[in-house]
Amino acid sequence: MVKLFVAVTDRNWFDFLATSGPEEVNFWAPSGRTSFRALLPGELFLFKLHAPANFIVGCGVFSHASNLPLSLAWEAFGQKNGVRSFDEMCERIAHYRKEGAADVRRSNPPIGCRILTAPSFWPRDLWIPAPSDWAQNTVVGKGYDTSDGEGAKLLGAVAERMALSRAEQELPINRYGTPVLVKPRLGQGAFRVLVTDAYGRKCAVSGERTLPILDAAHIRPYSDGGPHEGSNGLLLRTDIHKLFDLGYVTVDQDSKFVVSGRLKADFDNGRHYYDLHGAQVQPPVLASASPSSDALRWHRENRFRG
Structure with a gap:
């Protein structure tokens, strides 16, 4: 059984990375207190914008999850964190944690890192409406089984869009239409x-x-x-x-x-x-x-x- 995960996504993160076309990205969370176990390497991680923009706007192939000190996440990924500078990253994290940016820089807190390869950022006309069972109060995201129901519909819609992008070969689905795990190509x-x-x-x-x-x-x-x-x-x-x-x-x-x-x-x-x-x-x-x-x-x- 192959799964996918639909993650609530910061619009600024999406817009910044959509212009650069990186081979890998760090989809980070401001807190590193929990471990991400929703996907196996090779499964799909989808980007859904915050409400009221209830659309899935891109995806990546899940590679690895880790809780890392903020400074190491910046050293490893730089602007692939979806920000222009380390100072901006501190400010973004401070906003979510309701702390001062200087305090965040000083404490160097652990943040949640979901590392994705072959990310795809779609133009507006290819955005996918949120699944019919999506709850508006979802904070982090929701996992789906791709064998039937909403998960199968999502996988089909994603396949159509990825076929138009450089990430087509990374899609976890074989030529017979069956979902399969692929080995992420690490950056x-x-x-x-x-x-x-x-x-x-x-x-x-x-x-x-x-x-x-x-x-x-x-x-x-x-x-x-x-x-x-x-x-x-x-x-x-x-x-x-x-x-x-x-x-x-x-x-x-x-x-x-x-x-x-x-x-x-x-x-x-x-x-x-x-x-x-x-x-x-x-x-x-x-x-x-x-x-x-x-x-x-x-x-x-x-x-x-x-």
């Missing part, structure tokens, strides 16, 4: 959040938990053909990430952390890193994000300085 921001959460927000090598200094590292760089996928990522402390990218450290076939002798030779330093040599690289808590053996082999053969 850089989604990759960062997925890897961060997959490792329980802890460096796979050092165990560091200070979130602002943890990076989602590509094992095989995106510029060298590596995908934005969990299996091509490691969560590393910022300094270890830098050394990994430069080839001074790697991961061997037994998942052990290896430090190159070149680190000492080139910089006459590195004792703290040699102390980690031979440490077991911790696996992610999310099994689907386990590092690809092919990607790690590529790093050893093409990046590691030996």
Whole structure:
């Protein structure tokens, strides 16, 4: 059974993103106190404007949900949060939380992030009227089963509109008209959040938990053909990430952390890193994000300085 979720959407968020055509967006909520579990990755997330504009105006493919500190959500997605600047984002969140923008900036609160790929923003003549069973007092949104009733009608209407857009191939429906799950194609921001959460927000090598200094590292760089996928990522402390990218450290076939002798030779330093040599690289808590053996082999053969 494939589901979709119709989410109450801020008009300013929609209008801003409709002009830029991003490959991914962060549909955020001002509070990060609850977890979003209405969809599985690959299901559809629909945008419905606040009343009185009772229309569904676009959609995206759900990728991942997380509660992130405001600053990290901005670092990961920037203007793909639907705002021009971090200051504007603080002001928007302050409006919903009924706080001052300066207080929001200072407290750096967790916000709810629903990360969507292949977003589609429709022109006015393609907007879909809200479902007949939509309650006007709905605050967050409502889920639908696409096998029958209003859910099936919505999926059909969305399919017609997505067929006109670049996101057609992302639609969770096969050529026989049967809803199916598709694998979301992650962007850089989604990759960062997925890897961060997959490792329980802890460096796979050092165990560091200070979130602002943890990076989602590509094992095989995106510029060298590596995908934005969990299996091509490691969560590393910022300094270890830098050394990994430069080839001074790697991961061997037994998942052990290896430090190159070149680190000492080139910089006459590195004792703290040699102390980690031979440490077991911790696996992610999310099994689907386990590092690809092919990607790690590529790093050893093409990046590691030996």
